[in-house]
Amino acid sequence: MSGHKTFTMLKPDAVENGHIGAILNQITSSGFKISAMKLTQMTQADAEEFYAIHKERPFFGELVEFMTRGPIVAAILEKENAVEDFRALIGATNPEDAAEGTIRKKYAASVGENAVHGSDSDENAEIEAAFHFSGRETF
Numbered sequence: 550m551s552g553h554k555t556f557t558m559l560k561p562d563a564v565e566n567g568h569i570g571a572i573l574n575q576i577t578s579s580g581f582k583i584s585a586m587k588l589t590q591m592t593q594a595d596a597e598e599f600y601a602i603h604k605e606r607p608f609f610g611e612l613v614e615f616m617t618r619g620p621i622v623a624a625i626l627e628k629e630n631a632v633e634d635f636r637a638l639i640g641a642t643n644p645e646d647a648a649e650g651t652i653r654k655k656y657a658a659s660v661g662e663n664a665v666h667g668s669d670s671d672e673n674a675e676i677e678a679a680f681h682f683s684g685r686e687t688f
C-alpha cells in the first residue's frame with residue numbers, strides 16, 4: 550500500500566538557476582498538493598544526518614558540500630501514491646538517464662547536482678518531513 554505523502558527539496562542548483570517557479574508549477578500541475586513549504590539552508594550537520602545512509606560512499610563529501618552551499622526549497626507534497634508518482638515525475642538520479650519531460654531531464658546538470666530530491670519510501674517520507682517541518686508548519 551502506498552501513502553499520500555512525500556517530501557521534496559529543490560536543491561541549491563535549482564534555486565541558484567532560478568528554477569523554483571517552473572519546478573513548483575510542474576509539481577502542482579501534476580496533481581501534487583503542497584502541505585508545507587519553506588526556503589531554508591541546510592547546515593553541514595543537517596546534510597550529514599539527512600544523507601547518513603550515504604556516509605561511506607565516495608561522493609559523500611561532495612554531496613554534503615553541494616547540499617549546504619545555498620538555500621533550498623523544502624516541501625511536503627500530498628497525492629495518492631505520492632512517493633512513486635513523484636519519483637516518476639523527477640526522473641532518474643542521473644539526468645542523462647532521466648526520461649524526456651521529467652524535472653531532472655529539464656533542470657539537472659549531473660548526478661551530483663540533480664536539482665530535486667524525492668523520498669524513496671513512505672517511511673522515509675515521514676522521517677524527512679519531520680526532519681524539516683514542525684507540526685505548526687504543516688497544513
Ligand code: ABT
Pocket residue numbers: 560603608612615641642660661662663664665666667668669
Ligand atoms: P535524492 O533524491 O537526492 O536522494 O537522489 P536519489 O534518491 O535519486 O539518488 P540517491 B542514490 O539517493 O543519491 C543521493 C545523492 O547522492 C548523489 N549521488 C548519487 C552522487 O553524487 N553520485 C552517485 O554516484 C550517486 C549514486 C545524488 C543525490 N544527490 N544529489 N544531488
Ligand code: MG
Pocket residue numbers: 667669
Ligand atoms: Mg535518495
